Amino acid sequence: MARSLNARRPATLASLAAELGVSRTTVSNAYNRPDQLSAELRKRVLDTARRLGYPGPDPVARSLRTRQAGAVGLLLTDALAFAFEDPGALGFLEGLAQSCQEAGRGLLLVPPAAGPAEANAVHRAAVDGFVVYSVPDDDPQLAAVLRRPVPTVVCDQPVVSGVDRVAIDDRAAMVGVAKHVLELGHRRVGVLCMRLGRERTVGLISPSRQREAHSYVQRARLAGLRDAFTEAGLVWPSVPVVECFDHTLADGQAGAAALLDHDPQLTAIICTSDVLALGVLAEADRRGDVRVPEDLTVTGFDGIPEAERIGLTTVRQPMVEKGRTAGRLLFDHGDGPRTVVLATELSVGRTSAAPRTANVEWFSGW
Amino acid sequence: MARSLNARRPATLASLAAELGVSRTTVSNAYNRPDQLSAELRKRVLDTARRLGYPGPDPVARSLRTRQAGAVGLLLTDALAFAFEDPGALGFLEGLAQSCQEAGRGLLLVPPAAGPAEANAVHRAAVDGFVVYSVPDDDPQLAAVLRRPVPTVVCDQPVVSGVDRVAIDDRAAMVGVAKHVLELGHRRVGVLCMRLGRERTVGLISPSRQREAHSYVQRARLAGLRDAFTEAGLVWPSVPVVECFDHTLADGQAGAAALLDHDPQLTAIICTSDVLALGVLAEADRRGDVRVPEDLTVTGFDGIPEAERIGLTTVRQPMVEKGRTAGRLLFDHGDGPRTVVLATELSVGRTSAAPRTANVEWFSGW
DNA sequence: TTGAAAGCGCTAACAC
């Protein structure tokens, strides 16, 4: 691509104007304001342009002048490809793409940082605004975005002052899941969560690591569990929590194995995502002697299509709507920074039931 | 967003230089060529920048100067969201995103045309190159891309002179499917294909419409069927072909219904995509009295994950690899225009079998 | 090391 990158444009607006013996304004108008010149002159301009191989006004030069890029930048966790494998991210992308299309804006997927901070792709992105989707709190690219003087919308992230935000109430939703599980009578419960920080962690994690998680969403969901468990009289630090590094079924399965090896008596595993929950189901299936929900209750979070299909007990959240809302906030830039909190819904499926040795009597309810 | 779009930058490279009492070159070097000035001066520049709220060199101005945008444009059929709903497009996108990420380039999804040709988003895209994925031959956006003086790669499209291309041999692959079905003994076969043109068509279509299809891929696949059927002694124009407008399971199901209503004696339905084939399976299931493969053989094309899972007979094509190759062609711009044809593989699954009243005897083989 | 000068290609006021 190198050579073509530096290729001279075959013709410019100025050279076209010279060829035609008119001013540059006239040529510019031929493209941008057809009503500002005679149809006949316009045709002559366009014809000559074609003859000279002039492809129309250079987009970059035009952007510099008009201060509009006609595109929004999207910042995602990790690899770009991550977004295409994660059903949740995919829904978000779909919604955002819809908004962009309606607004006639392009959607620029910004590649992750690689190398020195100064070379960050965020600094090179020619965009009118950014959407930041679920990146760690301490992500340097997020910091770079916030420094750029363009409107920004964050999604599934903590509040940033002066920036629009769209989210769900992760914490409350997780409280709902916990209550559901506890009300069924479960007392020996394990938890599977997604990556909390940059480092690859294996096995059980401590409450302090939970609190210090760099992922806002995971932190909030775990906090919801902690609150509900504590309120029910359970000792949260004694609840086994396993962190998965990759957000894949395979990692969820490995996490489930760790959890079940740690305490074979567990009657329920609560997951902070559906993908992980699918991994738990796979592990239960592999073990053979663990039937769901008879022997093990499994819950997820997100409401991805696959979860819906198999009847996973989970929290449905409107992923597509989230993306669409992010776009809307960006394009209908209102007065001050706003936060839109979307509704979620507990969806009780076929993967949760009372434990076999349920002893619901000594649970007094909420 | 309007206000912020026109917002003045809080500071520019020039104002920073003035404030510091140095030249603009020095400030520019502080960002782009750290080795060209003392570490101490550089620090002073960067500190002052932070204090003044200077976010670093403006990406658009820099692009104008360097003639590099640091991004690749992607042109897709129809709606942007299509990319995230269609499993094939998704795989392609994933592969392309990988290439872009490795090359440190952004990936700009160009919104579809809406309105006058002059307002086409292709003309506004600040990119160093384009990838065009499976758009109709007569797409005005494609024409606009080809006029832009940047390298371009087309994928699943006809050859365009002077432009790199990545594809599979759709026709040969479909000949393979047809042979498979014919060798099983099927003679009453129906065909389900994707959209051939811009207009919404319903029901059976004529051979002439097939030949005049604006979708290269569909044209090639149908041609493969025609060739194989003809070679086997069947009369192609008598083979019912139904066109689906939307590439969805629902449309595939409706198409299957049309086909089965037209000829209840069909023993096989060949589809030009897996998604459509899944629709056929759904319709067979709905009818109850049509079992697959006992009563009906169904084949797809693409090898999407869902097809793999249920054991659909189909043609596997490397979608992700296709995307990655497109990126590679763009970034390692070689000598002349090149075409890369990727290999495909017939995958015989559980949805194809001999017809119940098979009369294989009078078929002499190939 | 640093600075001065030149211009990337275009559009928006404003005058004619």
Added chain:
DNA sequence: GTGTTAGCGCTTTCAA
């Protein structure tokens, strides 16, 4: 309806 003037903000020779 058309032209003139003045930059948008930056990088890059080249000279000091």
